[in-house]
Amino acid sequence: MTFPLLLLHIIALSLTILIEISVALLSGYRDRKALKTVLIAQILTNPIVVLISNACVLYTNLPYLAFQLPLEIAAVCAEWQIYKRFAATITHPFLFSLAANTISYTIGYVLSRLGAFNVLWSFLF
Numbered sequence: 001m002t003f004p005l006l007l008l009h010i011i012a013l014s015l016t017i018l019i020e021i022s023v024a025l026l027s028g029y030r031d032r033k034a035l036k037t038v039l040i041a042q043i044l045t046n047p048i049v050v051l052i053s054n055a056c057v058l059y060t061n062l063p064y065l066a067f068q069l070p071l072e073i074a075a076v077c078a079e080w081q082i083y084k085r086f087a088a089t090i091t092h093p094f095l096f097s098l099a100a101n102t103i104s105y106t107i108g109y110v111l112s113r114l115g116a117f118n119v120l121w122s123f124l125f
Contacts, residue, residue: 008054009047009050009051012108013042013043013047013050015104015107015108015111016042016046016104016108017039017042017043017046019100019103019104019107019108020038020041020042020100020101020103021035021038021039023099023100023103023104024038024090024100027096029087029089029090029096031089033086033089034089034090037082037083037087038083038087038100040082041078041082041083042079044078045075049071049075052067053067053071072101072105076094076097076101079097079100079101080094080097081093083097
C-alpha cells in the first residue's frame, strides 16, 4: 500500500522542520528569531519541492536526479536568502542552508529507501 500524497506532504514537512530546527540548535542558533526563520523557511520551501518532485515522479520519465538535484539547489538558495535577510544571528547562512538541507534530504532519503514510511502507514491504518 502506498502513502496518500497529502499525508506524504505532511510527514515530509514535519520531518524537515524537526531535522532543520535540530540542525539549527546543534549549530548554536538558539534565539527565537533564528528558529522562527528556520521554521518559516521550511514552510515556504518544502511543500513546493515535495509537490514538484511528486509531480515529476508521477507524470514524467525523467531520471530522479534530473529534477531532484535542481529542486534541492533551489531550496538551498531560497533558504539562504531567507536566512541572510531575516536571521542576522545565522552567521553563515549559505553554509547553514546547505548543511541543513543536506542532512534533512539524506535522512528523508534513507528513511524512504528503508521503507519507514510504509511501515508507519501500516501502523497508522
